[in-house]
Amino acid sequence: MSVSSQTMEAIIEQKSNRISWKTIWNYNTGIIATKVMQTRTCYISTMNRSEMPTFAALVRVAAERRNLINLGRPSRRITFVTNGLVSNLSSYGAHVFSMCSGLPTYRAQEVQVLLGLVLNPALADQHQQTEVSKKISIGGAYQILTINRKWLVASIEQKSNHGSWKTIWNYDTGFMATKVLPERACYLSIMNRTEMPSFDALPQLAADIRNQNHPRAPTKEITFTLVRRIIRDLGSYGPDIFYTCRGLSTYVAYQVQGPEFSLGSCIKLDALQYLALTYCHNDNSV
Known part of the structure; x- marks a missing residue:
């Protein structure tokens, strides 16, 4: 010192x-x-x-x-x-x-x-920005939900000894990006607004987690197949996605449905105990 x-x-x-x-x-x-x-x-x-x-x-x-x-x-x-x-x-x-x-x-x-929840009451009361952190698993993982009402951007970040990740949902542009640290990879995709929670519903989801005594399984799931592709202008997706994904291997993630798709190894991320994001490597595409 x-x-x-x-x-x-x-x-x-x-x-x-x-x-x-x-x-x-x-x-x-x-x-x-x-x-x-x-x-x-x-x-x-x-x-x-x-x-x-x-x-x-x-x-x-x-x-x-x-x-x-x-x-x-x-x-x-x-x-x-x-x-x-x-x-x-x-x-x-x-x-x-x-x-x-x-x-x-x-x-x-x-x-x-x-009680394990990090909350900024002043920002929440002013409806400008709400940031929460909630421990959701016995293994020591916790999630931080950040909401920027000015730019209509939400990010969910999980940190744990078993694997950390961060997903950004831009409700203005309709793009989302997920960074998975163990793989040092970033996945870009289009938001499915039908399956994903609305922007205004996110603070309530965080409050629901606080009131739960035990973790619960996500109520919805979106499955993606990954295609390795060079993103020439990562900045066009906005500063939040740019700073999250720059320097990492970047994949384009396409939503898939039904058992007819032959998917390889997959990773499932539980966002706010509401939405499971499943990313799968397709050996024929990646």
Whole structure:
């Protein structure tokens, strides 16, 4: 950790084989910026001064930690959800710009955690944007639902030890994209609005999950066959899909129905315990 009394900044960096990161706390501007090396991503948020140590206390905290063999668990925790991309990185100062330049940089907004559900009540009440996270399996997986009412875009992201994925539904353009991290692949398709939940129904689906005592099977399923195809202009699908899929193997996913289709290996993703997205490799097409 390094501390600058001149700029009122503290920089904390961790390097390890498991995960490496760097965070900048600017007590002058009240801004936090964190870079996660493994995902090559930056997050910028506003400081919660009531939960974070004061600037004067940082040197003392660092000295105390050096005298400990086992650091133990943190005494405080702040949970954030992403809330769109940062458009003007230079406005956050030279150190943040230098650290995050060239990386996808997201605004991160603090949320309150209650019974495993992360909810931003202010955004929900204003009907601008709702972001929730709900643990839905015993294996430790949880899903984050993000709704952008301005752009009519919803994303559902699941993180777990067994496999993580993210799907983006653009209700404005009618396109959807799903990124599967174990395969380092992205699947592009046209939304089936008949089978998929409406945009306005998504907050209620998240609320229904909170009220359930046990996980349930999805009530609907859409099956796709995958065709490997070069997407020459990924940006035409919108910034959310572009940043999700860039640098990954991209497939076009076509919906199929009926047993007459000979499908190869498949992967099934459970979105909000409502819709199962099944993607199958067709050996004759991929």
